[in-house]
Amino acid sequence: MSAQGDCEFLVKKARELVSEDPWAAKAWLITARTLYPSDFNIQYEMYTIERNAERTASAGRLLYDMFVNFPDQPVVWREISVITAALRSDCQDKHAQFLRGKDADMLLRLGCHPPSAPCLCFLTRVSVSRLCVSGLFETLPGRVQCEMLLKATEQCFNTVEKAEMLLLLLRRFPESVVQHGVSLGETLLEAESIEDLDTPVNCFRKLFVCDVLPLIINTSDMRLPPSLMYKYMHKAAEFYIAYVTRGPSADGQLPGSQEAVGLKSPSAHRGSQRYVIDGLTEKSSLVSDPWERLLDILAVVGALCEWQGDKASRSYPEILQRMKKLCRYLPSLEGETLSRCRSQVVTCAALVLFRSAYLYVSTVQPSLFQAHCSPGTGPWILVEDLSSVYSEVDLEKSAKHAHKKCKLADSREKTVSSDDEEGLGKGRNRHIVLSKADVPGWAETLDSFRTARESWDLLHSHEALESEFSKICSSWKTDTWLWLRIFLTDMIIYQGHYRKALTSLHQMAAFQPLQQGPMVPQGSLEHQRALIQLASCHYALGEYRLACEKLLEVVCTLTPQAHDPSRTPEELTRSTRTKFRKGSDLRLLPCTTKAVLPFCLQLMLACFKLRAFMDNRDDLALGHVIVLLQHDWPLGEALFLKAIDKICQQGSFQYENFFNYVTNIDMLEEFAYLRTTEGGRVQLELLPNQGMLIKNPSPSLGLVSQEFSTLLLPGAQSAERHHTVTRGITKGVKEDFRLAMERQVARCGENLLSVLHRFCINERVILVQSLP
C-alpha cells in the first residue's frame, strides 16, 4: 500500500460516514491527518465537511491551515477566490439571492445521496452560499484575513481584480493603507495610461478616485507631497466631471429598449440611468453624489496643502466668493506662497466653473446627459431678445449704430481678447428674459450661468492664473467637451463678443454630430440650435443678410403647427410689455417649433425693419415688413401705421407678393382705404403681373415669384390666369384689385403661421437678396 492508497482509504471511510455519523467521519479524518499531515485531500475533506455544515468558525480555521500548508493547491485558491468574490460582490444583488436559493435547493437534493466525487466537486463550486463563505472569512482573526487577502492579491493577474482585492484589504485594515495605498493608486493610474483609454471614466480611474483616494487622503499618518496631492485632486476632478457629463448610455440603441424609449414608462427611464463602466460591475460602476465627493476631496486636499481660508466653507458658490477675495492678495504674494495660492485659486475656481457650467448646460441642453428628457425640459437657446421689435423707438438710432457696430466688429476681428468690449459695451449685467413658467428652476439655472461666468472671469483675471488654468484644460482636453463649448458660446454671446461667438458656433458645429450622435434624431430642432444662435449673432452684429440666410435655413426645417389657440392677446401683451429697457437683453428661447418660428419671424422683421424705414425708398423691404407684422398682430400696429405713413408720403407702393401673404383684415382694410380719394389715392401695385408689366423689374425675379405663387396657390391659379389672359395693360386693374381684395378677405381665416412659413420658404431667395 502506498501513502496515497492509505490516504484514499481514510478519506473514503470518512465520506461513507459523513451523513449517518458525522462525528465518526471527523474522527477518521483527525486520525488520518495525524498519520499523513502533509496530505492535502484529508484536510480538504475536513474543510468540506465543516463548510457544508456551515460551521464557519472551524471551516475558516481549516481553510487557513490549507492556505498556509498548501499554498500551491489550486483548490485552495478556488475557495479563496469564491470567498473574495463574495466579499466583493453586491450581496443585495437579486441575481445573487436567486443563485443562493438555487444552491440551497441543489444541496438538499444532493445531500440525500452519498456524494460521489463529481457531486462533491459540484458542491464545492456552487453550493456554498456567499453568506456562508463571507461569514467563514469573518471568523478568521484580522491578521489572518490580512495575510490571506494579500496572498490572494498576489495571485491576481488582472489589475482591476487585484485592485479590488487590495481594496478589500485596505478597507478592513486601515493601518495597511500607509503601506499599500499609494502604490495601489499608482498602479491603477499606470494601468490607465498603459491601456490608453479615451475617457477618464474607466475602471482604473474609478477605482482610484472613488475607492483608493478617499482611503489615502483620510489616513492621517500619510504625509504626501503637495504635488502628488494636486495630481490626485486633478485626477479625481477630471473623473468626476467626465462621469457627470458623460453622454447618455448607449443602451437606448438596443432593439429591446428602443420600444421602452417610446413608452416613457418609469422602468424605461430607470433603464436609461443604468450605467456600467467597462470592466466593473453595475454596482461598483455607480458613483453617488459626484460633486459632493469632489468637494470632500477638495476639503481634505486643501487642508493637507495648507490652503488659505476657511476650511469649513462647504458649497461651490461659497468657494468662488472665497477665491475672489483671495485673488485680491495675489499680486502682493511671491515665491512659494504665490504658487500655492495660485494653485488653490485655479483648482477651486475651475471646479466651480465646471460644475456651474454643467448645471447650466444640463438645463439648456439636457439631451447631452440624459437619454430621455421629460417634455418641457429644454433645450433652450440663448438669443437676442426681440420682444421690442414691434416698437418704433430705436429705429433711427440703431439704424446708424448698426453700421458702426458692423465696422467696429470687422476692424477688431483680429484682436483676440478684448474685441468690441466698448463697442458693444453691454457685456456686463445683461438681462436674460425667459418664461418662468416654462423653465423649472430658472433662478438656479441663471445663477449657475452667472457663477460659471464669474469663475471664468476670475480664472482669466491674471495671466498666471490663466496659464495654469489652460494647463488643466489642455491636459483634460476640455476643447473636446461639447457641453463646455455650449456654455462658453453662451457666455461669449452674453458678453456681447458676437464675432467670437460666431467662431465658437462654427467650432461647435464641427464636433456636434460626433457627440450628439445617436440620441437625437436627425433633423430635429436641436440641430438648429446653433443655426439660430448664428442668426442671432449675425443680427446683433448688423449682418442682416447672413442672419436671414441662417434663419431661413432653420425655417425650412420647421413645420408650422395649427394656430395655437392658447396664445391669447393678453399673453402676448404681457410677454412684450415687460421690456422697454434697452435693446440689449437676451432671451432663453425654448427650442420648439412653437417658439422658434415666431422668433424667426421677429428676427426677420428686425432685419428688414431698419431697411424698410430708411430714407431711401425700399418697397420690397417695406412689403416684407408688412407681411411680417401680421404676426403677433396687433403688437405691430404702430409700426404698420408708420409704414402706411411712409407709403402715403411716397404716394405709391409696389409689392407684388401682397395678395399672396397679407391676410390680415385690418391691413387689407387700410390698403383698400389708401386707394380711395380720402386715403390719398396712393398708387398701389400689389398684383404680381401688374408690377412686372408696369415696372418691368428683373425678369428672372418676376418669373420666380410667379412660378412660386402659382405653385403655392393652386386655388387662385386659374383665376389669375384668367385675368392675365383677359386683362389689358392698364385696363381692369381696379377691377382686379377689387377682386383680389375680396378674395383676401375670404382668406382671413387661414392659419397665419402657415402663410408666413410659406412666405419664408417661397420668398427665401428674394428675402435674402433684398438685404445688403
Next chain:
Amino acid sequence: MSDIRHSLLRRDALSAAKEVLYHLDIYFSSQLQSTAVPIVDKGTIELVEEFIFHVSKDRNIQLKRMSSMQELQLLEIMCSYFQEQSKDAVRQLIFSALFSPQGGKADDSRMAMMGKLVSMAVAVCRVPILECAASWLQRTHALYCVRLAKVLVDDYCSLVPGSIQTLRQIYTASPRFCCQFITAVTALYDLSSEELIPSSGLLEMVVTWITDDPRLSLITFLNMPISANMPLGSLGITPLVGLVRWCAKSPLSYKRNSKAPVANGHTGKLARESVEEGVDLDPLYSKLHLSVLQILLMLQAHLTEKNLFGRLELLQFEQMVQLVEELGRLVEELNPLNATREIELSLNRLAQVLQVAMASGALLCTREDLRPICSRLPHNNLLQLVMSGPVQQPPHSAFQPGFYPHIHTPPLGYPPRPSTPAAAAHPAHPSFIPGMSFPYRPMR
C-alpha cells in the same frame, strides 16, 4: 490538646463537633500566619475522629453518637463554615484535616459524612466546598474518590428522577470539581459489568459537558503546577483514560450485556433503559469519541507550552495495555460473527485514539510497542495502519511532521504555526513521534 479534649468530653455530641470546628479554625489560622506549610498533626486528627466521626483510639470510652437530626445540623454548620471562611488555604486545610482518609476505622464514617456534605453542597450550590472536594479528589486514592462519585451518582442519578439537572449545574459552579467528578465517574464505571455501565442520563450529562467544552477535561491538568507529583494511586490528572475506555469498550460491552439477559430470560438494564427512554446511545459515544480526539490534539499544544512534551504521559501505556486486554476478552466473549460491526467500531476507535494520542504526545510509546499487545485482537485495517505507521513520504514537504494544528477544537487563541516560537522550541523531535524511526512497513 488534652485540655480541649476534656472540655469536649463534657459537651453533647453536636456542640462538641462544633467546638472542634471552631478549634480547627483558630488553630490553622494562627499556624498559617507563622509557617508557610502547616502540618496537620496527629492530635488534631484524633480530635476530629473522636468528636466528629465518633471513633476513638481509646476503646474504653463510649462515645456519644449524634442523632440524624444532629448530624444534619452539623452538616449545615460545616456548609456555612466553608461558605463563610474567606481564606482559601484555611478552608483547604480544614477540609483536608476533616476528610483525608487516615487508613483507620474512622474512614468509613469520614467518607459517609463527606459524601453527605458534598451532596448537600451540590444541592445548594456551595462552590467553596466543591472546590475543596475537587482538590480532595486530586490528592486522595482513587478508591475513595470512586466512593464519593458513587454517592453523588446514587443521590442524583438514581434516587430521585429529574434531580440529575441539579448535578448538571456543577459544571458552571465549579468546573474543577466537574472535571474531577468525570474522572472519578469514568474510573468507577469501567463497563466491566452491567452494573458498571453508566446510566444513559449520566452518560448524556458527561458527553454534553465534554462536547460543550472540551477544555473542561483538561482543567485539572492546566491548573496543576508543572513540578507537582501525583500521589500514588490517585486518579489521573485527566479523565481521558476513562473516557477512552468508555468509547472503545462501549460497542462491545453493550452488545454483551444486551445478549446476556436473553440467556437469563429477562431483559437487562441496558436494553430496558434504551427502550424506556428511547435514547440512542451510539451518537453519544461517537460524539464523545470525537471530543476525546480533539482534546488529545489540544493537549499537544499545552504539553508543548508547559515544556512537558514527551515527559508527561497522560495516557499511560499500561492503561492502554489493560484496555486492549479488556477489549480482547470482550471480543472473545462475543461471537465475532454476530458482532462484526461492534468489533469493527471498537477497534476503529481504539486505533484512532492510539494514533492521535501517540501523535499528540499523550501516549509515549512506539508502534513496535503496540504490535505485540494488539496481536490478540481481530484484524482491523485501521489498527493495522496505525501499528505499521504511515508510509514514509518523500521529504519534499516543508510540513513539520511533529506538529498538527488544532482542528475541530474551539479557539484557544490561534493555532500556532510551524513558524511560531512554540513549535520552533521542538523543531526536530522525531522521537516524540512514535514510529517515525521505523522506516519499513510489514505487509498487511
